[in-house]
Amino acid sequence: MTLALTDVSKEYGQKLALDGVNLTVSPREFLCVVGASGSGKSTLLSLVAGLMMPTTGEITVDGHPITGPGPDRGLVFQNGSLYPWRTVERNVAFGLELLALDTAERDRRVDWYLAETGLAGVRRSLPRRLSGGQQQRVAIARALVCEPDVLLLDEPFGALDVQTKEDMQLLIRQIWLDTGTTVLMVTHDVEEAVFLGTRVVVLASDPGRVAAEVRVPLAEDRDLAVKRTPAFLALRASVEDMVRCGVTR
Amino acid sequence: MRTALADRTPDVRTTWPPLPRRTRPRRTALTIRTPISRRATTILTVLSLAVPFSAWVVLSASGAVPATFLPPPGAVVSAGWETARSGELAVDVWTTTRRVLQGFGLAVLVSVPLGILMGAFQAGQAAFEPLIGLLRYLPASAFIPLLIIWLGLGEPSKIAILFIGTVFFNTLMTADVVRGVPRPLIDVSYTLGARRGEVLRKVVVPHSLPGIIDAVRVNAAAAWNFVVVAELVNSTAGLGYRIVRAQRFLQTDKIFAVLVVIGVIGVTIDVALRLVRARVGRWAA
Numbered sequence: 001m002t003l004a005l006t007d008v009s010k011e012y013g014q015k016l017a018l019d020g021v022n023l024t025v026s027p028r029e030f031l032c033v034v035g036a037s038g039s040g041k042s043t044l045l046s047l048v049a050g051l052m053m054p055t056t057g058e059i060t061v062d063g064h065p066i067t068g069p070g071p072d073r074g075l076v077f078q079n080g081s082l083y084p085w086r087t088v089e090r091n092v093a094f095g096l097e098l099l100a101l102d103t104a105e106r107d108r109r110v111d112w113y114l115a116e117t118g119l120a121g122v123r124r125s126l127p128r129r130l131s132g133g134q135q136q137r138v139a140i141a142r143a144l145v146c147e148p149d150v151l152l153l154d155e156p157f158g159a160l161d162v163q164t165k166e167d168m169q170l171l172i173r174q175i176w177l178d179t180g181t182t183v184l185m186v187t188h189d190v191e192e193a194v195f196l197g198t199r200v201v202v203l204a205s206d207p208g209r210v211a212a213e214v215r216v217p218l219a220e221d222r223d224l225a226v227k228r229t230p231a232f233l234a235l236r237a238s239v240e241d242m243v244r245c246g247v248t249r
Numbered sequence: 250m251r252t253a254l255a256d257r258t259p260d261v262r263t264t265w266p267p268l269p270r271r272t273r274p275r276r277t278a279l280t281i282r283t284p285i286s287r288r289a290t291t292i293l294t295v296l297s298l299a300v301p302f303s304a305w306v307v308l309s310a311s312g313a314v315p316a317t318f319l320p321p322p323g324a325v326v327s328a329g330w331e332t333a334r335s336g337e338l339a340v341d342v343w344t345t346t347r348r349v350l351q352g353f354g355l356a357v358l359v360s361v362p363l364g365i366l367m368g369a370f371q372a373g374q375a376a377f378e379p380l381i382g383l384l385r386y387l388p389a390s391a392f393i394p395l396l397i398i399w400l401g402l403g404e405p406s407k408i409a410i411l412f413i414g415t416v417f418f419n420t421l422m423t424a425d426v427v428r429g430v431p432r433p434l435i436d437v438s439y440t441l442g443a444r445r446g447e448v449l450r451k452v453v454v455p456h457s458l459p460g461i462i463d464a465v466r467v468n469a470a471a472a473w474n475f476v477v478v479a480e481l482v483n484s485t486a487g488l489g490y491r492i493v494r495a496q497r498f499l500q501t502d503k504i505f506a507v508l509v510v511i512g513v514i515g516v517t518i519d520v521a522l523r524l525v526r527a528r529v530g531r532w533a534a
Contacts, residue, residue: 051436071442081433085455085532094451095441126532139437146441 001027001062001149001182003048008057010043016207017043020057023201023210025150030176030183032197034190034243040208041186045154048184049075061149071095074143078155082127082138089114089123091138095146113141116175133164137171144179153185157192166224169196173222190240194218195227202242212242320502329506332491342510344486345476348404352411353472357465360416364423364461369453374424381417389414390478397482407479414475415468422467426460427453459530466522473515 003025010018018040025031035041046052048059050069059066061073069075082091089110096106114120117137127135136156143151153172157165173196176183187193193200197216204211216235218226226232278285302322308314309321316324332338366373389410396413400406430453438448480489488507495503527534 049436049440051439069436069439071440073440075437075440077433077437080431081437083434083452083455094438094443097451098442098447128532142441152440 003150003182003184004060005044005048006058006060008044008047008054008059010040010047010052011055018047018054019207019209021208021210025182025184027182028180030173030196030198031185031201032193032199033184033186033201033203034188034193034239035203035208035211036188036205036243038205038208039203040205041188041203042154043208044203045075045152045184045186048150049073049152051075071146072149073152074146074148074150075152076136076139076143076154076156079132079135079159082135082142084127087124087126088119088130088138091127092119092141092145094142109145113145116144116178117141117171131164132160133168136160136168140172140175144175144181148181150182150184153183153187155187156185158187158189165192170224172196177220190243191227191236194232194236194239195222200239202239204245211245212239214239214242317499317501320505324502325505325509328500328502329509332503332506337491338510340486341488341491341507342514345480345488346514348407348411348479348487349469349472349476351404352408352476353415353469355408356412356416356419356468356472359412360419361423361461364420364464365427365449365453365457367420367424368427368430368457369449377420378424381420385417385421389475393479393482402483407476407484410479411472411475415472418471419464419468422464423457423461426457426464429460430456459526459533462522462526462529466519466526469518469522470515473511473518477511 005021005023008018008021008023009016021044033041033044043052047054048066050066050073066073083094086094092113093106093110096109111120114123117140119134119137119141122130122134127138130138140151140153140156156172157168160168169192172183175181183196185193185196190200194216198220200214200216201210202212202214203209214235218232218235276283278289305319306322309316309319320328329338332341363373363377367377368374392413393406393410396406396409400409434452434456435448438452443451476487477489477492480487481493484490484493488511491507492504495501495507
């Protein structure tokens with residue numbers, strides 16, 4: 001699966017949110033997009049999800065243009081997108097219920113993703129009984145169970161406290177390693193982007209455009225300790241400078 | 250953006266007098282949203298019923314108000330017992346209830362789908378909002394003469410009044426509830442592969458159901474009002490009819506008895522719908 005954005009621009013009325021973005025996401029990649037607010041990060045993700053159409057330019061998956069949203073591009077929002085009347089397992093099962101699958105096959109798949117995301121113990125709980133971190137795990141499991149070509153994460157840990165956020169970062173890295181899925185994640189947290197990404201793209205603001213691309217030369221097998229290494233800190237600092245330059249120009 | 254320390258705002262605050270301080274009010278039982286004791290709650294609840302009831306007893310017993318105007322509670326009970334025993338009351342209750350079920354039932358059947366249409370689609374909103382927004386301000390009781398001309402004096406005109414009185418409000422309230430379905434919930438459903446109909450059925454409707462029941466509960470009370478109004482004009486049975494008839498013979502005690510029955514049925518409907526709402530909306534609590 002290769003996701004390609006070619007000269008993608010998006011206007012809201014008179015305001016140009018994204019200006020001529022070119023970007024390619026390769027299979028098995030974990031691509032993080034960082035940028036200050038107003039850099040059009042979320043717009044970029046909505047366009048890839050197919051929830052909006054670009055004003056000009058083209059977005060393709062394996063050469064086929066995107067015409068609308070679909071389960072091949074699973075989306076996780078920052079918060080508040082769980083079905084509050086459905087239990088954890090029925091939230092995760094939503095996408096599979098729409099397919100012609102027998103119950104045993106469906107349950108088998110739901111069970112695997114509940115275990116992978118550490119939700120087996122709360123499978124019959126309603127979302128409001130869960131912590132913020134657990135809720136985001138449900139949203140991730142619900143997207144992944146549909147076996148998307150690419151998992152789209154829109155500031156998925158932005159509303160969590162620092163400790164929970166780090167737990168979730170470890171979890172999403174583990175899931176990425178386990179499942180071999182491709183991830184496109186948008187965040188304003190540079191540390192998070194450098195820790196998780198195989199590559200980091202920096203967007204500049206007003207209008208949003210690609211300012212820089214950085215390959216992350218860290219080992220694939222990372223733990224939280226890597227955040228204190230000189231190599232990590234140097235990379236983080238240089239990306240932070242790029243984000244800041246992107247704001248003030 | 251200010252970055253350099255040199256541009257700092259000069260500190261002239263040293264020349265200001267200190268801000269005046271206000272004394273802090275004590276926390277009392279009437280502080281906004283402050284909890285009160287269980288005992289205080291019980292006392293207030295009992296008083297809210299006991300005070301009007303005692304006033305009634307005292308006023309009617311003292312003879313300050315003639316019994317023709319304000320019958321004593323005892324007379325009301327025996328008048329109620331009388332109508333109940335004769336079988337008259339059962340017929341009236343059933344006749345009125347049937348009218349509510351038909352008129353308001355029809356209104357719910359029309360307004361809920363229409364409200365979902367208006368809440369879910371901008372086209373539905375644009376097409377129906379102006380007319381319904383206007384019609385709801387026309388008082389249903391003002392339609393009575395017109396409906397009698399159109400539909401005659403029988404059941405259809407009575408059911409039509411109930412329908413007109415409730416359908417517009419219930420539509421607009423349902424539309425509001427449906428518009429309250431969070432956008433991310435709808436978007437994420439599309440990304441999980443749901444089609445339009447599936448999003449409506451599996452996301453919009455379940456999310457709106459508790460709110461729709463709330464709207465029905467509010468409008469059921471209105472329906473119960475309209476049915477009595479409808480029955481004041483040319484009926485041969487029903488609780489409203491019974492009141493008009495009792496008035497003709499100056500049977501104030503009977504009027505009171507029927508009013509009590511109407512109140513009890515109203516509360517019963519309300520409690521029943523509350524229970525349904527609590528069950529359906531458990532996830533929202």
